[in-house]
Amino acid sequence: MWGRLVVALVLCSNLAEAQQVESEKRNTTKSDVNACLLVAVMNARPEQTVGELIENCGKVKTNRVKKRQALEAEAASNPFAILPHKPNFILPLTLTSIRREPYKDVAVGPKLDNLEAKFQVSLKYLAWQDFVFNDLDLLFAFTSTSWWQSYNDDISAPFRETNYEPEMLLNYRHSWSFLGLPVEQAYVSFNHQSNGQTGLLSRSWNRIIGGLVFAQTDNVTWGFRTWYRIPEDEKLDPSSPEGDDNPYIERYLGYGELGGLWNISDKHTLEFTLRNNLRSDNRGAVELGWSFPINGKLQGYLEYFNGYGESLIYFDQHTQRIGLGFKLTNWL
Known part of the structure; x- marks a missing residue:
């Protein structure tokens, strides 16, 4: 009984x-x-x-992923709509150890502070939905990431570095399977990235990038992307505006990266990005992020970076940074 x-x-x-x-x-x-x-x-x-x-x-x-696609498709029907692309955030407080090697010939180099702000603005425009065939979209995007010596009054609080990243993307949003894994997005983009500097501080490169996004479960999304750098002519003189500003960037940033997103709940998100040059002289990078709630719309954001290539000026310099601030829009 x-x-x-x-x-x-x-x-x-x-x-x-x-x-x-x-x-x-x-x-x-x-x-x-x-x-x-x-x-x-x-x-x-x-x-x-x-x-x-x-x-x-x-x-x-x-x-x-599907939810964001549906929301974006409806919002994009408004001809004035510009959508978030990558996360938009501001970190008023970040602490790092400034590497001064790239700034050795700049007057303010020795006066740079380890405490600075970092922020990112990233937008995209859905130019043509169902381009050529169904579920293939043409988009234009722009991302700007800045490192700002906002507390350094001794040198008039300049923007130490800003990376500009315009790109054109073809995004295929039809669900399919790759090696048994559920693909929610596949994309290819033409990507230009530069820091808008001249002379010895100038950094830039052009890439063709391809990537896949997997929705492993409702709360776990991950993906990888790989790139091919479009070759440039060698500089005849280091100070010349023409030619390759960073001829060995692939030795540090490699040819791709892996990223993931774990939505612990609707209010807490963990994310990571891993990169490696896959060479015997191993150089890589890891970036970790935690998004947490502040109010109904605004999220707090804690970010940690360790490795090469946090910004273009540091493509060949190992750096560490931890920052705290606010995330305005997330990946998903």
């Missing part, structure tokens, strides 16, 4: 747990659809009907 009672209680407990999980899934899906509808209504074209908006948003799945 007691054995049967225990079995019955366990079965009831399992059934209740299963019902709770199913209820949470339904609530999550409903929340996703409502979020999509809100964006869709605000950005609807005059000829669109309510039924069309509901039908489009009804296709939203709990997969976070």
